[in-house]
Amino acid sequence: MATTEKKVRLLCIEDDAQMRSFLLTQLKARGFQLQAARDGAQAIDIAAMFEPEIVLLDLSLPSLDGLTFLRRLREWSSAPVIVLSAHQTEQIKIRALDLGADDYLTKPFSINELMARIRVALRRSEETARLRISLTGENGLKSTYRSGGEQGLLINFARRKVYSGGKEVHLTPIEYDLLCVLARNAGKVVPRRELLQQVWGPEYTKENTYLRTFIRHLRRKLEPDRSQPRYLLNELGVGYYMPPPDPQ
Known part of the structure; x- marks a missing residue:
């Protein structure tokens, strides 16, 4: 054979x-x-x-x-x-x-x-x-996302675990799903309507209050300084984005 x-x-x-x-x-x-x-x-x-x-x-x-x-x-x-x-x-x-x-x-x-x-x-x-x-120019999905070095933000998609500042952060299922959509599109602005559809479903595409609330929750849990976010950024009037992952 x-x-x-x-x-x-x-x-x-x-x-x-x-x-x-x-x-x-x-x-x-x-x-x-x-x-x-x-x-x-x-x-x-x-x-x-x-x-x-x-x-x-x-x-x-x-x-x-x-x-x-x-x-x-x-x-x-x-x-x-x-x-x-x-x-x-x-x-x-x-x-x-x-x-x-x-x-x-x-x-x-x-x-x-x-x-x-x-x-x-x-x-x-x-x-x-x-x-x-x-x-x-991309080779496909990765099992982790890291931004900000060893003490920055780390998402381990395989284990569904998130770390910030070297400590594990506990997220709700919706918070985790929202973070994953943004991380999978890191470096690109994801429109609010698309985020709402992917995380909550097509019937929620106009519920911008949902999105703002959960972004605020994520920033409180992940950002070292919520007044100057490093990981969860917004494009005014368009949507949200995360920085590209650190080079490996």
Whole structure:
């Protein structure tokens, strides 16, 4: 059997020991660089360190289920995800695809079919990355955002943790979502209407009071000096923005 041309980083998330062993044996023989996880919580930590180029994901996981893992992964990673699941209901498949899965393969399956799906997913990912770089000059999502050095603002998207001045800051879900949208667009002004739609939903696009209130809350928690904000900045009459991340 042919091996891959390069050591593609692949994360296999499967709680069944026999299936996990089978997949790892087959994939190792085909030249992949592998990491494995038994549950979703463990997989999040591994994904943040390993930065996989493709993910194989079972949905029935302990600790953190596959759909929750997928939703959290998509906050900071665009790696293609192929779901490998015994669930055959259309509702589950649609939910997984809506959350960002690239493909869905129902168990049982042949290794040859899996390899074909992996090749297609990798080709699409490479084409998307080339297009993104040509249009924006950016290489894609990162697992962290840092501004202001070691004692500045740090967002760890994988762990959903935020630090300011070296101390962890506890945010509400809405505060965290708002901060993430701004951080993902760092260096660009995000219009108020777009922020409201992404964080609260399309029915809230005129609720500017919501936005001002939560920006004020975030500044109180994150800014060393709220009268001279460094991280949460506004473009008068347009929207809000954050500074570009520190160079790595």
